[in-house]
Amino acid sequence: MPKSKESKKSDKVKKPKKAETTPKAKKPEQKEYPRIEVVPTPDLVVDMSQEAILKRQSEFDPKMVHFIDHALIEHKITQARKVKTGTKEFRELTKEIAMLECYEATRYLPLKEKVIETPLCETVARQLGGKKLAIVPILRAGLGLQDGMLTMIPAAKVGHIGLYRDEKTAQPVEYFCKLPHDCAKREVFVTDPMLATGGSASDAVFQLKEYGCKHIHFICMVAAPEGVRVMRKLHPDVDLYIGALDCGLNEDFYIVPGLGDAGDRIFGTK
Ligand code: PRP
Ligand code: URA
Numbered sequence: 001m002p003k004s005k006e007s008k009k010s011d012k013v014k015k016p017k018k019a020e021t022t023p024k025a026k027k028p029e030q031k032e033y034p035r036i037e038v039v040p041t042p043d044l045v046v047d048m049s050q051e052a053i054l055k056r057q058s059e060f061d062p063k064m065v066h067f068i069d070h071a072l073i074e075h076k077i078t079q080a081r082k083v084k085t086g087t088k089e090f091r092e093l094t095k096e097i098a099m100l101e102c103y104e105a106t107r108y109l110p111l112k113e114k115v116i117e118t119p120l121c122e123t124v125a126r127q128l129g130g131k132k133l134a135i136v137p138i139l140r141a142g143l144g145l146q147d148g149m150l151t152m153i154p155a156a157k158v159g160h161i162g163l164y165r166d167e168k169t170a171q172p173v174e175y176f177c178k179l180p181h182d183c184a185k186r187e188v189f190v191t192d193p194m195l196a197t198g199g200s201a202s203d204a205v206f207q208l209k210e211y212g213c214k215h216i217h218f219i220c221m222v223a224a225p226e227g228v229r230v231m232r233k234l235h236p237d238v239d240l241y242i243g244a245l246d247c248g249l250n251e252d253f254y255i256v257p258g259l260g261d262a263g264d265r266i267f268g269t270k
Contacts, residue, residue, distance in 0.1 A: 031174070033206040034234055038170075038197040038226045041248025046257055048247070056225055056245050064239045065228060068104050073097055077221060077244050081259045087268035091144060094193060094221070094266060097243060098148025101219050105189060105241040106153065131215060132156075134186040138163055138204050139176060141263035145191035145219065159183055161190075161204045170253040172200040177207055184212030193262040195223035195242070196255050198230030205235050217241065221262075224248055224255045 057067050079085055080093045112129025115122060133156040135149045136142075143160075150156060162176025180186065188208060195201050201218055208216055218231065221243040231240060246255045254260070264270035 031203075031206070031210075033203050035171070035199065035202075036230045036233055038199075038230060038249070038253070040251045040253065041224075041226065041256075044248045044250060044256055046247050048257065052247075053245060056247075059225065060228055060232065064236070065232070066104065066239065066241045067245055068101060068241060068243055070100060070104070073100050073243050076100075077259075080221070080265075081257060083260070085265075087265065090265045094144035094262075095148040095151075097221055098145035098191065098219070099152055101145075101221075101241050101243060102149045102152040102189070105217055105219055109187070131185060131187040132182075134159055134180050134183050134188045136161060136179065136183075136188055136190045136204070136208065138190065138192040138200055140164075141194065141266055142190070142192040144193060144262065144266040145221075149189065149191060149219075156189075157183070157186065159188075161207055163200045163203060165196075165200060165253075170197055170199065172203045174203065174207075179208070179211055183208070184214070186213070187215045188213050188217065190216060190218045191220070192218075193221040193266075194255060194258075195220045195227035195231065195240075196249060197224075197253050198227035198234075201227065202230055202234045205231075205238055222246055222255055222258055 076093045076097050080090055109128055110130035111126035113124050113126055116125050133153050135146060135156045136159040137146045139160055139162040146158065157180035159179035160176060163172040163174055165171065166173055190201065190204055190208070192201060205216055205218065216238045218238055219241045223242045223245055225245065226249055228240065228242070228245070231238065246258055248256060250256050259265065261270065
């Protein structure tokens with residue numbers, strides 16, 4: 001019996017559909033932010049005398065570059081510098097230093113008057129009244145400062161910017177960015193223990209500015225003068241809170257005397 005049109009159609013061997021391939025995960029696009037070339041400090045002399053530190057600090061505008069002058073911070077950074085300090089202690093010190101630096105960095109946040117009632121009477125008192133706050137650690141090592149910051153300002157939202165330094169070029173490579181949706185309206189505190197060439201900090205700030213953030217502060221434990229210069233040139237509107245200003249950068253762009261690789265010391269990865 002001749003086959004009907006219908007059955008002829010169904011006899012046709014259907015070509016299998018091409019297997020749908022999962023699109024490959026894209027590497028985040030590497031943006032070309034302005035960079036300032038930094039070279040290792042020529043004839044690096046390690047001088048951490050009080051006199052030498054003050055001389056290095058005097059290069060920078062004290063209105064925007066805050067070298068935190070506090071015995072506890074200095075003591076704790078010294079403990080963190082020691083090669084024998086293990087991961088657990090290093091992590092604890094980082095958290096404590098973050099709390100103390102946060103205290104300084106938030107000193108002048110705007111306050112507003114409010115009528116409150118104490119157990120004794122009604123009174124006018126001041127409480128935080130400016131923009132809401134956000135903390136943005138630069139991954140990985142900036143995470144070490146996150147808990148200390150949150151202990152002091154628990155209502156802050158948290159964003160993360162992932163950057164690592166290319167081992168050969170010391171240039172930052174972006175791999176992650178997730179910010180609070182209203183980050184642009186917030187007062188933002190970027191955290192990273194180290195400000196070496198300034199590449200990572202300045203790229204992170206460029207990313208935040210691209211997102212619309214206007215009120216940005218940068219908090220670190222140890223800085224090299226080179227990194228501070230870079231931040232001042234590229235982001236003169238960002239104030240810096242620095243625990244210690246060291247002597248300079250070695251040929252691998254590590255801060256000297258510094259404290260080594262902060263990420264490895266916080267996470268115990270080396
Ligand atoms: C370290 C540090 C800063 C950066 C500082 O991170 O935590 O982010 O280097 O150097 P720079 O001023 O020359 O850019 P690293 O790239 O080692 O990544 P990690 O935090 O994942 O260890
Ligand atoms: N990153 C670190 O962790 N340490 C340095 O000294 C410089 C960059």
